[in-house]
Amino acid sequence: xTDAPNVVVRLPAILTDLFPGSQRRVEMQAxxxxxxxxxxxxxxxxxxxxxxxxxxxxxxxxxxxIDGERARLDTKLAPGDEVFVLTAISGG
Amino acid sequence: MTEKVLVLVGTKKGAFILESDGARRDxxxxxxxxxxxxxxxxxxxxxxxxxYAGGGDAWFGPAVWxxxxxxxxxxxxxxxxxxxxxxxxIASVWSLAARNGxxxxxVQPAGLFRSDDGETWSHLDGLQKHxxxxxxxxxxxxxxxxxxxxxxxxxxxxxxxxxxxxVFATEDGGKTWEPRNRGTRADxxxxxxxxxxxxxxxxxxxxxPGGDDRLYQQNHCxxxxxxxxxxxxxxxxxxxxxxxxxxxxxxxxDPDTLFLLPLNGDTAGRYVPDAKAAVWRTRDAGASWTDLRxxxxxxxxxxxxxxxxxxxxxMKTAGVYFGTGGxxxxxxxxxxxxxxxxxxxxxxxxxxxTLTIHD
Numbered sequence: 001x002t003d004a005p006n007v008v009v010r011l012p013a014i015l016t017d018l019f020p021g022s023q024r025r026v027e028m029q030a031x032x033x034x035x036x037x038x039x040x041x042x043x044x045x046x047x048x049x050x051x052x053x054x055x056x057x058x059x060x061x062x063x064x065x066i067d068g069e070r071a072r073l074d075t076k077l078a079p080g081d082e083v084f085v086l087t088a089i090s091g092g
Numbered sequence: 093m094t095e096k097v098l099v100l101v102g103t104k105k106g107a108f109i110l111e112s113d114g115a116r117r118d119x120x121x122x123x124x125x126x127x128x129x130x131x132x133x134x135x136x137x138x139x140x141x142x143x144y145a146g147g148g149d150a151w152f153g154p155a156v157w158x159x160x161x162x163x164x165x166x167x168x169x170x171x172x173x174x175x176x177x178x179x180x181x182i183a184s185v186w187s188l189a190a191r192n193g194x195x196x197x198x199v200q201p202a203g204l205f206r207s208d209d210g211e212t213w214s215h216l217d218g219l220q221k222h223x224x225x226x227x228x229x230x231x232x233x234x235x236x237x238x239x240x241x242x243x244x245x246x247x248x249x250x251x252x253x254x255x256x257x258x259v260f261a262t263e264d265g266g267k268t269w270e271p272r273n274r275g276t277r278a279d280x281x282x283x284x285x286x287x288x289x290x291x292x293x294x295x296x297x298x299x300x301p302g303g304d305d306r307l308y309q310q311n312h313c314x315x316x317x318x319x320x321x322x323x324x325x326x327x328x329x330x331x332x333x334x335x336x337x338x339x340x341x342x343x344x345x346d347p348d349t350l351f352l353l354p355l356n357g358d359t360a361g362r363y364v365p366d367a368k369a370a371v372w373r374t375r376d377a378g379a380s381w382t383d384l385r386x387x388x389x390x391x392x393x394x395x396x397x398x399x400x401x402x403x404x405x406x407m408k409t410a411g412v413y414f415g416t417g418g419x420x421x422x423x424x425x426x427x428x429x430x431x432x433x434x435x436x437x438x439x440x441x442x443x444x445x446t447l448t449i450h451d
Binding site: 018088 | 179
């Protein structure tokens, strides 16, 4: 992982509320969104399951944005990327 | 000795607990718990008092929530609650059953999982391999494993209900399963094909106390009793106002007593009949029925009650409870003779269970 780019991940409060001690802003090394999910899960066990299903894919109502573009699990990350994890507008 | 009864309510927007003493007249509400996730089933382990709430969130997927301090603090997990990569992922936990040291979870799409601690799960994959599975058709809520009955004496014996695949049973802890639907109708099938081996739309399956393999089921098409673990079923719908409904609740000690809440029919709105609410009780294993209405609304009651939203407690004179799609919770402290609304403005109620505590 030492060669993976440094990125910043921003998490929604409704997610961090589920994991006591977790943080809204996380600095990490990750080469892809998939790796980012694994790093999050290592920090706070179970977090990957909340964001990804077992196809595997991002959950239907979870959005990941990088530089204004929606990303997928296989989207590559570049040094300095700021990754926003957002919950979609849904429900009733 | 002090006695306490907890009514555990799973709703579309979180779990709630109502607590009372043994008299069960005055109730105190706490909640919402579980971060307002939709909770399909909220149960207690009768011996340990540990609470488990299963559901699925539109954002964050399926999980089982756990509390070892009667709801003050909670954790959640779905570790192992998964099908293999590429398969349709689990959307939601639908039913839970705690027995001895095990917790079982039924999920959508239909499957069964087991856990020792309510946190890490193993797939009992016999249902996925069942030869009839390619022919199972989902009901209106999807292909859900919603009813889960564990034999009180032999944990290898499990009965499940899947909409609309029917009732299945295992006697080897979930490795192999056989359909047990003989005698139950599938009115929605073409004429002459109304008694298939599987494919019936079971709505709720419960076991009578006593350990004699007596089961009751409310089906989309009738109410039934089996005295041999589901190998054959007998209609018990004579005397009821409808053959349609969702929940069934067995009595804590009397195998001949059952509570049902018939609705007016699958194409008529699925309300209580004539917009007048009644719980129907048998004391003779379904041979005759009595409608119990005192304290329940008798005009303009256009509500339904879902499959897991009725329960009894374990007090000497059993309490009976049901919750409506409109968020009203009704309670009886005298086996259904009289009723009171103990909450009126909860979210849509998906499940009702109880925990009786004797200190």
